[in-house]
Amino acid sequence: HAGSGQSVARSHSTDPSRMIDTLLRRAEELGVSVEFGIRAVQLLVEAEAVVGVLCEISGALVEVRAASVVLATGGFSRNLELLERFVPHMANAIHGGAVGSEGDGLLMGWKAGADFRDTPYVKGTFGIYPGDDPREGGTGILAVYKGAVAVNFSGRRFVDESLPYKALGDACLAQEGHLAWQVFDQQTMDRDDPDVHIYWFSGRLATGLLETADTLEELADKIGVPADELIRTVEGYNAAVRGEHLDAFGRRTLSGTEELPTELSRPPFYAHLSGSSVLATYCGLTVDPETRVLDVYGEPIPGLFAAGEVTGGFHGNGYVTGTSVGKSGIFGRLAGLAACAYASDAAHV
Numbered sequence: 073h074a075g076s077g078q079s080v081a082r083s084h085s086t087d088p089s090r091m092i093d094t095l096l097r098r099a100e101e102l103g104v105s106v107e108f109g110i111r112a113v114q115l116l117v118e119a120e121a122v123v124g125v126l127c128e129i130s131g132a133l134v135e136v137r138a139a140s141v142v143l144a145t146g147g148f149s150r151n152l153e154l155l156e157r158f159v160p161h162m163a164n165a166i167h168g169g170a171v172g173s174e175g176d177g178l179l180m181g182w183k184a185g186a187d188f189r190d191t192p193y194v195k196g197t198f199g200i201y202p203g204d205d206p207r208e209g210g211t212g213i214l215a216v217y218k219g220a221v222a223v224n225f226s227g228r229r230f231v232d233e234s235l236p237y238k239a240l241g242d243a244c245l246a247q248e249g250h251l252a253w254q255v256f257d258q259q260t261m262d263r264d265d266p267d268v269h270i271y272w273f274s275g276r277l278a279t280g281l282l283e284t285a286d287t288l289e290e291l292a293d294k295i296g297v298p299a300d301e302l303i304r305t306v307e308g309y310n311a312a313v314r315g316e317h318l319d320a321f322g323r324r325t326l327s328g329t330e331e332l333p334t335e336l337s338r339p340p341f342y343a344h345l346s347g348s349s350v351l352a353t354y355c356g357l358t359v360d361p362e363t364r365v366l367d368v369y370g371e372p373i374p375g376l377f378a379a380g381e382v383t384g385g386f387h388g389n390g391y392v393t394g395t396s397v398g399k400s401g402i403f404g405r406l407a408g409l410a411a412c413a414y415a416s417d418a419a420h421v
Contacts, residue, residue, distance in 0.1 A: 088397055112176060115141060115184045121374035122184060139415035140375050142407045143365070144400075145177030146170060147353035147381040154178070155350065158191045164250040165196040165241070166203075166349035168210060173353075177382040181357045184376060185367040190355035190384035195391070196348030198222075198240035199270065202251060207279040210351070211269040213344055216240065217327035218271060219260035219334050221309055222252045222346070227292060227301030229309065232321040234328060238391050241348035253295055254344045255302070257336045276344060283343040291341045310335040352396055356384040363407035375414065379407035 099106060109129075116124040116135060124137040148154040149169030155162055182188065199212030216222055216233035222240065224230050224247040231243040244252045256273075265271040276282045285291035288306055292299035312319040313333050326333055357365050357378050364372040380400040387395065 084394070091397070091401075112145070112180065115180045115376065117184055122376040138375075140377060140411040142363075142411050143177040143181060143357065143376070143378040143382050144380045144404060144407070145175075145180075145382050146173045147356065148175030148178060149173045149350045149353050151175045158355070159194040159350075159353070161245075162194060162196060162350050164245055166200050166347045168200060168349040168351045169353075173381075177378070178356060181365060181376070181378065181382070184365075184373055186365045186373060186376070187358035187368045187370070188356065188384065189358050190387070193354045193387055193389055194350065195238040195354070196241035196245060197351050198237045198244050198252075198348050199254070199344075199346045200349035200351075201281055201345060202347040205281070207281055209269065212346065212349070213254070213273060213276055214270045215254045215256045215260055215273060215342075215344060218256070218263040218273075219326060219336070220254040220256035220344075221305070221336065223255055223297065223302065223305060224252050225249055225297055227297035227299075228305055229321060232319075232323045234323050234325045236390060244346065244348045251345060251347050253297070254346050255291070255306070255336070256342050258338045258340055259334055260336075261342060273342070277342070281344060283345075284340050286339050286341075288341055291343055295343045295345075306336050309333075310337060352381055354384070354387040354391065356382045358385060359383050362410045363403055364410065377407045377411045377414075379403040 096106065111128040112125050113128050113133065114126040115122050116126055116137070122141050123139075124135060125141055127134050127136050147169065149167060150171065150173045152167065154175045155167065178188070197212065199214045199216075200210075201208040201212060214237060220233065221229055222231060222233050222244070226248070230247060230252070231240060233240065235243075244250065261273050261277075263271065264273040266275065269275075273282070277284070283291065283294045285294055288303050289299045292302040308320065311317060312323075313335050319333075323333060325331060359365055359378050360372065363377045363379055363383075365376040365378050367373055380403065381396060383403070386399050
């Protein structure tokens with residue numbers, strides 16, 4: 073959607089778990105052996121070429137020899153030590169991401185001499201409910217793209233809510249407590265879309281993650297912000313929507329270049345506590361167009377390939393919705409083809 077930095081809508085919403093199930097079924101049909109419960113510990117290097125992986129199997133270290141190796145281990149959003157070392161500006165963000173995103177592939181790649189790039193581009197995603205609340209499924213909501221405003225603990229807006237959600241995440245981290253409230257009315261709630269989790273507002277209401285009240289004054293009391301400031305903020309926002317003056321933060325659309333903002337005036341009113349979460353890390357090992365991992369001198373490390381979140385050089389300063397999935401699928405295929413081609417060369421077998 074446009075709120076992720078697209079000038080026109082280009083994303084196709086889908087359930088990633090269905091994509092994984094489809095790929096696993098196809099792998100099984102092709103006779104691919106997928107082994108679980110085995111931890112890769114270190115790359116095996118001989119004569120400056122990667123020739124396999126040292127694995128931990130049932131507590132024992134076992135060498136698994138291979139003509140080529142593909143690192144597809146994801147990022148390091150769950151490794152607090154690596155986050156502190158490489159992206160200290162995310163120290164106050166929520167640490168989410170997939171369980172197991174500990175940076176194992178990065179560490180193995182570094183030990184083998186791999187280069188690393190794009191640490192300045194790691195940003196948090198706005199809209200995630202803070203804490204380890206089991207009701208937070210990991211996607212958060214982005215009611216701001218359907219009509220909500222974002223206010224801090226003083227009841228004031230602090231950003232143009234139509235900006236990409238990574239920019240919203242940065243703005244949120246700069247607020248008191250590093251959190252904000254998405255405040256909206258019934259008109260926004262009616263734009264609920266259960267098929268797109270970030271717009272599934274009724275789901276949040278059903279699980280109790282939304283505060284609700286018949287008036288802004290009552291809502292302010294529930295969320296602990298000054299009622300006079302929240303009312304003043306919403307009245308000023310509504311006046312800008314009516315064209316009585318320019319928006320204080322330059323907002324002209326709901327999301328990107330799409331849809332005009334609407335007044336927040338139809339009760340009941342809702343509020344969702346939102347933080348900025350590191351769901352993924354947009355930096356990683358340096359690879360070339362053939363997905364070969366490069367060393368610090370820009371030379372390919374023989375036998376080593378990488379794809380997905382473990383690699384850098386793809387996203388840049390922005391993030392377009394769905395590109396983590398696309399990056400993994402497209403470059404995963406390319407890495408597989410390249411690794412097979414390398415392995416099939418008799419000189420490397």
